[in-house]
Amino acid sequence: MYRLRLWAVKRSYQCERLYTALEAALVKLHPLFEKIGYNRLERPVAVVERAAKTLLFDCKMCGQCVLSSTGMSCPMNCPKQLRNGPCGGVRPGGYCEVKPEMRCVWVLAWDGASRMKEGHRIGNVLPPVDRQLEGSSAWLRASREKALSLQVSVDAERTSLARAFPTARRAEPAAAPLAQEPGNTAQGGARK
Ligand code: SF4
Known part of the structure; x- marks a missing residue:
């Protein structure tokens, strides 16, 4: 060995x-x-x-x-x-x-x-x-921790985009593409 x-x-x-x-x-x-x-x-x-x-x-x-x-x-x-x-x-x-x-x-x-x-x-x-x-x-421990940390950072990114985009869309709709938002509730409304 x-x-x-x-x-x-x-x-x-x-x-x-x-x-x-x-x-x-x-x-x-x-x-x-x-x-x-x-x-x-x-x-x-x-x-x-x-x-x-x-x-x-x-x-x-x-x-x-x-x-x-x-x-x-x-x-x-x-x-x-x-x-x-x-x-x-x-x-x-x-x-x-x-x-x-x-x-x-x-x-x-x-x-x-x-x-x-x-x-x-x-x-x-x-x-x-x-x-x-x-x-x-x-x-198992390391991969689980990594998977959970990736999940947290994706969730945080989605939330911050969702918070930032409505204002940007109001100011300049063409420059702010739709972000994926929690629950997808805002997407339909923003497209109108
Ligand atoms: S660090 Fe550990 S392996 Fe290296 S000399 Fe010291 S006791 Fe030996």
């Missing part, structure tokens, strides 16, 4: 693209997941996630995956489980202070991030691990 972990960091760019595609697919499935119920999906998805990520990243299923911010190097493999690293004890050649036979997880993380499109994210300070989330599916 250690070799696969190194392999994944070397191919961090490809892994990042795969992760982006997976997240997009899960976000699209959000309406279906809501119908089925996220609670029901939690267990089967977590099983698949554990299998795939343990194989590729030596994942420890912390439940709040940060691989895309750590060059595809799982920080839970750091013996000190640092969420922001490396520590001050990295050995010459980039080896771990605690496990000298292992490359420092954070040295690998910075290396992997240098090949990623969103590699700058490694500069963001990560919050401490929430142990209550251990074993849960980070894929």
Whole structure:
């Protein structure tokens, strides 16, 4: 597994693209997941996630995956489980202070991030691990949060357009095309 972990960091760019595609697919499935119920999906998805990520990243299923911010190097493999690293004890050649036979997880993380499109994210300070989330599916949580945030921003955009357009239409009707408005109640009236 250690070799696969190194392999994944070397191919961090490809892994990042795969992760982006997976997240997009899960976000699209959000309406279906809501119908089925996220609670029901939690267990089967977590099983698949554990299998795939343990194989590729030596994942420890912390439940709040940060691989895309750590060059595809799982920080839970750091013996000190640092969420922001490396520590001050990295050995010459980039080896771990605690496990000298292992490359420092954070040295690998910075290396992997240098090949990623969103590699700058490694500069963001990560919050401490929430142990209550251990074993849960980070894929489901992240995609659900993204789907909900997209929904909120679309709703906010619609509302602000709906608020702004009636005045604009009165002042200059041709310059203010009809906006999609909540409940579609104003569209018919504005066309008259
Ligand atoms: S050297 Fe790297 S992997 Fe080892 S304890 Fe320090 S930060 Fe963690």
